[in-house]
Amino acid sequence: MAKSSKDxxxxxxxxxxxKKGKKVYRFLGWAMMLSLVVFSPASAPLFMIGMxxxxxxxxxxxxxxxxxxxxxxxxxxxxVMVYAVELWKNGNNTEHLGAILQNHLNWVIMYGSALMGxxxxxVVPIIIALLLDAKTSIESSDLKRxxxxxxxxxxxxxxxxxxxxxxxxxxxxxxx
Amino acid sequence: xxxxxxxxxxxxxxxxxxNTLAGNPLAGNPLAGNPxxxxxxxxxxxxxxxxxxxxxxxxxxxxxxxxxxDAWLAEEAALLAQVDASAIEKTANAExxxxxxxxxxxxxxxxxxLKKNFRILAHRPLPQFDTPSAKAFEALHVRDRERAYYALxxxxxxxxxxxxxxxxxxxxxxxxxxxxxxGVVEWLGxxxxxxIVMEQPGSRRLMRDLSDTFAPISDKMVSRTLLAPAFAMxxxxxxxxxxxxxxxxxxxxxSEGHDSTVVFGECYSKPAAYDQPxxxxxxxxxxxxxxxxxEGGIGDDIYALGVCxxxxxxxxxxxxxxxxxxxIDRKLTxxxxxxxxxxxxxxxxxxxxxxxxxxDSHKSRWSLRDxxxxxxxxxxxxxxxxxxxxxxxxxxxxxxxxxxxxHLASALGRxxxxxxxxxxxxxxxxxxxxxxxxxxxxxxxxxxxMQPKFDDATGNDVILSRACNIFYPDGPIFYKGMTxxxxxxxxxxxxxxxxITITTAIHDVIEKRILSYWMARQxxxxxxxxxxxxxxxxxxxxxxxxxxxxxIERCLYEANPGMLCLSPLVFRYAATDxxxxxxxxxxxxANQPDLTQWQWDTHLAGFILANLQNNGLGxxxxxxxxxxxxxxxxxxxxxxLVQQKKRLGGLPxxxxxxxxxxxxxxxxxxxxxRQSRIREELEKAAKSGSLVSMMAILQNYxxxxxxKNGFYRARYEYTMLKVKQDEMAMxxxxxxxxxxxxxxxxxxxxxxxxxxxxxxxxxxKEFAWRFF
Numbered sequence: 001m002a003k004s005s006k007d008x009x010x011x012x013x014x015x016x017x018x019k020k021g022k023k024v025y026r027f028l029g030w031a032m033m034l035s036l037v038v039f040s041p042a043s044a045p046l047f048m049i050g051m052x053x054x055x056x057x058x059x060x061x062x063x064x065x066x067x068x069x070x071x072x073x074x075x076x077x078x079x080v081m082v083y084a085v086e087l088w089k090n091g092n093n094t095e096h097l098g099a100i101l102q103n104h105l106n107w108v109i110m111y112g113s114a115l116m117g118x119x120x121x122x123v124v125p126i127i128i129a130l131l132l133d134a135k136t137s138i139e140s141s142d143l144k145r146x147x148x149x150x151x152x153x154x155x156x157x158x159x160x161x162x163x164x165x166x167x168x169x170x171x172x173x174x175x176x
Numbered sequence: 177x178x179x180x181x182x183x184x185x186x187x188x189x190x191x192x193x194x195n196t197l198a199g200n201p202l203a204g205n206p207l208a209g210n211p212x213x214x215x216x217x218x219x220x221x222x223x224x225x226x227x228x229x230x231x232x233x234x235x236x237x238x239x240x241x242x243x244x245x246d247a248w249l250a251e252e253a254a255l256l257a258q259v260d261a262s263a264i265e266k267t268a269n270a271e272x273x274x275x276x277x278x279x280x281x282x283x284x285x286x287x288x289x290l291k292k293n294f295r296i297l298a299h300r301p302l303p304q305f306d307t308p309s310a311k312a313f314e315a316l317h318v319r320d321r322e323r324a325y326y327a328l329x330x331x332x333x334x335x336x337x338x339x340x341x342x343x344x345x346x347x348x349x350x351x352x353x354x355x356x357x358x359g360v361v362e363w364l365g366x367x368x369x370x371x372i373v374m375e376q377p378g379s380r381r382l383m384r385d386l387s388d389t390f391a392p393i394s395d396k397m398v399s400r401t402l403l404a405p406a407f408a409m410x411x412x413x414x415x416x417x418x419x420x421x422x423x424x425x426x427x428x429x430x431s432e433g434h435d436s437t438v439v440f441g442e443c444y445s446k447p448a449a450y451d452q453p454x455x456x457x458x459x460x461x462x463x464x465x466x467x468x469x470x471e472g473g474i475g476d477d478i479y480a481l482g483v484c485x486x487x488x489x490x491x492x493x494x495x496x497x498x499x500x501x502x503x504i505d506r507k508l509t510x511x512x513x514x515x516x517x518x519x520x521x522x523x524x525x526x527x528x529x530x531x532x533x534x535x536d537s538h539k540s541r542w543s544l545r546d547x548x549x550x551x552x553x554x555x556x557x558x559x560x561x562x563x564x565x566x567x568x569x570x571x572x573x574x575x576x577x578x579x580x581x582x583h584l585a586s587a588l589g590r591x592x593x594x595x596x597x598x599x600x601x602x603x604x605x606x607x608x609x610x611x612x613x614x615x616x617x618x619x620x621x622x623x624x625x626m627q628p629k630f631d632d633a634t635g636n637d638v639i640l641s642r643a644c645n646i647f648y649p650d651g652p653i654f655y656k657g658m659t660x661x662x663x664x665x666x667x668x669x670x671x672x673x674x675x676i677t678i679t680t681a682i683h684d685v686i687e688k689r690i691l692s693y694w695m696a697r698q699x700x701x702x703x704x705x706x707x708x709x710x711x712x713x714x715x716x717x718x719x720x721x722x723x724x725x726x727x728i729e730r731c732l733y734e735a736n737p738g739m740l741c742l743s744p745l746v747f748r749y750a751a752t753d754x755x756x757x758x759x760x761x762x763x764x765x766a767n768q769p770d771l772t773q774w775q776w777d778t779h780l781a782g783f784i785l786a787n788l789q790n791n792g793l794g795x796x797x798x799x800x801x802x803x804x805x806x807x808x809x810x811x812x813x814x815x816x817l818v819q820q821k822k823r824l825g826g827l828p829x830x831x832x833x834x835x836x837x838x839x840x841x842x843x844x845x846x847x848x849x850r851q852s853r854i855r856e857e858l859e860k861a862a863k864s865g866s867l868v869s870m871m872a873i874l875q876n877y878x879x880x881x882x883x884k885n886g887f888y889r890a891r892y893e894y895t896m897l898k899v900k901q902d903e904m905a906m907x908x909x910x911x912x913x914x915x916x917x918x919x920x921x922x923x924x925x926x927x928x929x930x931x932x933x934x935x936x937x938x939x940x941k942e943f944a945w946r947f948f
Contacts, residue, residue: 067917070924074931081935085942117927124926125919132915136904143901147894154846154890161895167884168844169806170877171794171813 042097043084049101050080053114072117079113281313281364288361293318294373296327298364304381307427307442308451309334315373317356324376325356328445329369332360332750334467334670336370337444338738340418351409352420353377353429353442360740360750368750370445377439383425383487386453392491395525399551402428402488403529405438406481407547410474414544419472421448423480424456425487447667448472454500455493456480459507459536460651460661462500463586467667468652468660475538478547479512482533486516489526494518501590508583511564512536536564537650539700567611573598581612581647588644589654596636599643600625620646638688645694653694656681662691662708666735672728679728686716711735723800725781733786743779754787754818758827761815765833772837776811784814792817805840809874812838816871826865834870835862841874846887850879 037044048055054073061068083100090096100106150158157165282298290296297314305312310330317325330336341358348354358372406423413420420443427441449469454462458479461469487493494516495503506515512534522530529550532542548554570577571584574591578584588595598604605625608618624642637656644654652661658681660668665682672679685691695709711734718730733739740752745764751757768774776799785796795817798810812834819827835858842858845851854873861869907914 065917065921065924067920067924071920071927074924074927077931078934081938085938089942120927121920121923124923125916128919128922129915132918133908136908140901140904140908143897143904147897147901150890150894150897153848154887155848157846158887158891158894159898161891165846165887166803166805166844167846167887168841168874168880169798169809170880171798171809171875 040088040092042087042092042094045094046084046087046097046100047080050083050110051076051114053111053118068118068121071121072114075117075120076110076114079110082109281311286364288363288371290315290327290357290359290361290371290373294325294327294357296329296361296371296373302326302376305376305441307445310445325373326376327371327373328442329361329363329371330445332368332370332740334446334450335736335739336372336446337448338752340444341372342738343416343418349409349412351405351437352413352440355442355444358444360752366748368748372442372445374442377429377431377441380430381426382428382430382438385426386455386493387496389492393488395489395523398485398488399529402438402484403481403547404551406440407544407551409440410477410481411544411548414474419448419474420477421469421472421480422451423477423484424452425484428484447670449476450667452480454503455495456483458538458541459504459512459582459586460538460648462504462507463589464652464659464661464664465668467670468658468664470661470663470665470667472661472663473538474544475541478533478542478544482512482530482542483516485526485533486530489522489530490517490520494520504586505583507536508564508580508586539650565612565614567607568613569607569611571604571607571611581614581617582651585644585648585651585654588640588647589657589659592637592640592654592657596640599640600636604643617646637684638690641690642693645697649697653685653690655685655690662695662705662712665691665708665712669728669732669735670739672732682728682731683719686712686719723796724776724778725785725796725799727778727782729778729782730786733783737787739783741779741783743775743777743783745775745777745780751783754784755822755824757783758815758818758822758824758830762827762830765827766829769829769833771833781814784818788814788817788821791821805844808838809841812841812867812871812874816867819867827867828863828865831862831865831867831870834867835859838870838874845879845883847883850883854879 033044033047036047051073054069054076057069057072058066083106087096087100147159157163281301284299286298288296288298295316295318297316300314302312302314305326305328307328307330310328312326312328315325315327317323336358341355344354353374356373356375358370360368361371363369410420420440422441422443427443429439429441431437431439447467447469448471449457449461450466452461452466452469456479457469458476461472461476464470495506498506503515513531516534517530529542529547532546532550535541564580564582566579570579572578573584573587574594576587578587588599605618605622608614608621612618621643624639624646627639641653641655644651652659656677658668658678665685668678668682672682691712692709695705698705715731715734718726718734719728721727729742732742738752740750741747741757746757746760749756749760749763751760764774765771781796781799785792792814795810795813798806798813801807801810815830815834818824838858842851842855845854857873858870861873
């Protein structure tokens with residue numbers, strides 16, 4: 001069976017394709033959401049509205065590992081969770097949900113956390129890539145230094161595998 | 177003996193006494209036959225002397241001084257005192273080298289030192305002791321002034337009979353001029369010469385010239401004064417395994433005193449029989465090139481003695497005025513006895529010794545025992561005299577008729593090119609069968625013609641050589657105009673480095689088994705040839721190996737122990753053995769330390785390898801490699817082996833010169849740190865002058881193995897590093913592509929962990945208190 005285009009593009013760019021086991025988590029996620037709707041009617045709208053950035057990210061994130069979704073959703077979740085807890089503490093009813101939703105600051109916090117997640121997703125990999133690059137440069141210099149040391153000790157012929165070299169011959173039993 | 181002295185012509189001390197060769201025998205075509213001519217007259221010899229010494233009356237006319245003369249002794253002492261004992265004085269204007277007079281006399285007092293004990297007076301020639309290829313000069317012992325000495329000076333291209341010089345030493349043989357010392361000296365004009373010092377034998381020769389005539393000597397006189405001393409001398413030599421091979425009347429002297437006896441002249445200065453005129457040699461030897469006669473046997477000396485006897489009994493030389501070829505032809509047609517005695521009346525007393533000593537066949541010739549029996553009045557052993565059969569009808573060759581096979585063989589040998597056509601094309605087997613009535617030879621000849629011919633141009637030459645052997649089994653070997661006996665081949669090698677035709681001919685003789693064929697047809701092989709075939713088989717191996725240290729040059733040194741090294745690098749220093757060679761090389765290195773300018777040639781290599789006697793074969797292979805570094809290592813190995821085998825001391829100049837020359841060898845070590853360490857050790861060893869140590873440093877097994885293994889290991893490491901570097905470079909091109917996903921994964925993980933931690937914390941804080 002041919003690999004999907006998603007998988008092949010991921011392989012080309014160095015990412016591993018999504019394993020089939022991950023679909024289980026997706027199913028569990030949907031199951032949790034459904035449970036929330038059933039058993040906590042006020043929390044579900046809060047999560048659905050508060051995690052709207054995550055839902056949008058889920059639609060647009062085509063990467064197999066969904067790292068953008070993971071990052072933004074986790075940050076978004078943290079922001080929404082603050083108000084979910086408050087909702088659960090205060091009766092878990094729709095009136096309190098309305099009060100939460102009417103406060104603009106709460107929107108800022110919920111969506112701001114998603115934004116933080118997004119910023120982290122954009123900036124941190126760049127920083128990490130730069131650090132990795134610096135590490136590679138150091139390793140490369142070290143390699144060059146070792147190779148130069150070998151050339152200094154054994155001559156340039158050590159660098160050419162195809163070159164036939166002569167060694168000091170050991171003359172047979174006639175040596176003095 | 178006084179009667180003999182009165183009958184013999186008076187000798188002028190400065191007159192010519194020898195059969196002088198017409199020119200330097202080494203010049204011209206050595207394959208052209210024996211360059212023997214008659215001797216020059218006294219006047220021409222004086223003229224030659226005058227030309228040599230520039231009209232100095234001292235050199236020409238000074239009478240032989242009485243060694244007991246006090247004035248003379250004082251003069252000589254004063255002369256010696258002027259000359260530094262270690263210095264060799266050269267003339268201000270070195271005389272131009274003239275091949276005819278290659279050993280010149282000095283025009284002013286000049287002394288040449290021979291080792292520690294002898295001083296040779298180069299301004300005092302003694303022509304009465306000259307030989308055809310050596311000049312005699314007066315010599316003084318530094319301490320012994322009682323005896324009179326003389327030195328024979330000769331060219332170094334032909335070595336003396338070193339085996340006799342070493343073997344006889346100072347012991348001497350009664351009745352024979354014996355050597356007291358010898359060596360190589362630098363003569364006038366810087367020319368190297370062999371010098372052999374001997375005690376002066378007597379005042380006059382028995383015969384100055386082969387053309388001299390005198391009253392015939394009586395039988396009794398000749399047997400007492402010639403044959404008896406000759407027997408004693410030859411017996412003493414034979415007991416030590418030597419032959420004289422220079423017995424001729426002009427090489428015999430009358431000792432001084434009332435009861436003077438014959439003293440036999442020297443036989444060491446040149447190869448055996450080299451100076452012998454054809455008349456004194458048996459036919460098979462006379463046919464040979466002077467260098468091709470070999471050591472010979474006692475039968476050859478007996479023959480020469482027989483000729484001396486015949487001349488003394490006749491009072492003249494019956495073959496005087498004839499060329500060597502004519503002498504040989506006469507002996508072949510008439511037999512030696514008839515040729516020497518002709519129609520002269522032979523007394524019954526002398527008939528037996530003359531017949532026995534002049535027998536043409538060596539099988540029927542007298543031995544020493546026969547001579548002894550005759551001298552003591554006993555019956556000699558009877559030898560069946562073999563007369564050569566004659567053909568019923570002559571064989572015509574080049575317009576000449578030939579009735580006997582040996583005569584025909586000698587003619588074929590002398591006229592090689594037409595002979596090849598004759599033998600191949602004419603029905604000789606028929607003539608052998610019908611005219612010679614010799615079925616055995618006819619069959620052998622037919623078998624020879626039926627053998628498969630060699631594919632190359634030498635095929636017919638080989639057939640002709642073998643045909644000559646069939647016709648003349650007792651005779652020498654004929655090949656392409658070169659005539660020789662088996663033990664003379666080694667002397668012919670001396671000419672090989674000057675004449676490529678000789679080299680080619682010798683190569684053919686060995687390769688085409690011409691010698692083996694000759695020996696196989698001998699039946700009973702004479703004693704002197706038994707070792708020859710074995711030696712020559714060894715030469716074949718050298719001839720078939722190309723490269724430095726092999727070839728004809730190697731054969732030359734193997735066959736002639738004591739031969740000086742002919743390499744242009746060392747020739748003028750006259751190295752005759754390995755110890756002297758190394759000292760010479762050390763001396764040369766002091767003045768010429770740049771070894772890249774030295775000629776490392778095949779003579780040098782051949783000389784060393786021949787004298788090392790089958791040692792140094794590994795080094796011999798190395799000096800023939802293309803790689804200059806390994807070649808130099810091979811040379812160092814050879815020189816170090818010589819230093820070790822001969823237990824020589826330090827050679828500081830040579831070692832110091834070798835050190836920079838060996839620099840390319842150090843490049844064979846790949847590790848730079850090892851190179852510099854070995855370089856330091858090598859320099860230290862070079863300062864000590866030990867080539868053995870230098871070689872041991874370069875041939876350290878552990879170092880060599882470690883270097884090789886280390887290099888391969890380093891190469892592997894380098895390859896691995898290169899692969900890693902390439903990978904890194906490839907990754908570097910797409911670094912953002914690889915690193916960004918890594919960062920994103922990290923961020924996602926951290927976000928997830930943070931979210932999970934937050935969730936747990938929140939849940940715990942808000943709701944856990946209800947349960948705890």
